[in-house]
Amino acid sequence: MLELSILGFLAEEPLHGYELKERLKALTGHVRPVSDGALYPALTRLVAAGKLDQHTEQGASAAPRRVLSLTDLGREDLLERLRHPGQAEITDQVRFNTVLAFLRHLPDREEQAAVLRRRLDFLLTPTSFFYDDGRPVRAEETGDLFRQGMLRVARATGEAERAWLQEALDVLAQPS
Structure with missing residues (x-):
């Protein structure tokens, strides 16, 4: 990076x-x-x-x-x-932000959109910091105040990023 x-x-x-x-x-x-x-x-x-x-x-x-x-x-x-970008550049937030910082240099909107779609696909896959029998644990399912905080913040951040990615993809799909 x-x-x-x-x-x-x-x-x-x-x-x-x-x-x-x-x-x-x-x-x-x-x-x-x-x-x-x-x-x-x-x-x-x-x-x-x-x-x-x-x-x-x-x-x-x-x-x-x-x-x-x-x-x-x-x-x-x-x-x-x-x-x-490699898989780590798509899945790691800091690395992905680095890609985003310079993505405007790609002259082809479809190539830009392809990178954003990869990130969106990753974010649509259910995941968690914690698992119970292989199933992601949601914030509401943990009695640990601090883990609940981690999970709630991650969910809110993920929702905001997914919304922005969809908006950006819609813009890139419009004729330039």
């Missing part, structure tokens, strides 16, 4: 490393912080693979800074990642 986020932010505009890190932190930092030990090796891999260009610019009042921009190969990689 880190590489998808890097490619996605750089598809919008060239950024220097610090700006990129701040945007990554804003996107998922409260849930999954991005360390320098993960970010800079990922940038090095993407540059080596020809997906990013880098050049040095003089900083306004600081030392020179490395500015990164997306190459055509990087854009192709971004679009491929958006067209075909």
Whole structure:
């Protein structure tokens, strides 16, 4: 997901490393912080693979800074990642939000809709944090106040997301 986020932010505009890190932190930092030990090796891999260009610019009042921009190969990689997110990118909320953050870069509305349909299909499958003999436990079925809270919040969030996904699919189905 880190590489998808890097490619996605750089598809919008060239950024220097610090700006990129701040945007990554804003996107998922409260849930999954991005360390320098993960970010800079990922940038090095993407540059080596020809997906990013880098050049040095003089900083306004600081030392020179490395500015990164997306190459055509990087854009192709971004679009491929958006067209075909892995199962974890569909089922994990934080990962799916990362896909959503950049899904607008896919130029084909049907491809966008296909990704949203996969998420909606996942959300329509009955599930729970807790099970009784293989059956999902509902909030009303547990006597545990705290588990009940988890289940109620998850249900409300799921209902809101399913409603939004259906609305978005309806919009994407309209002629552009």
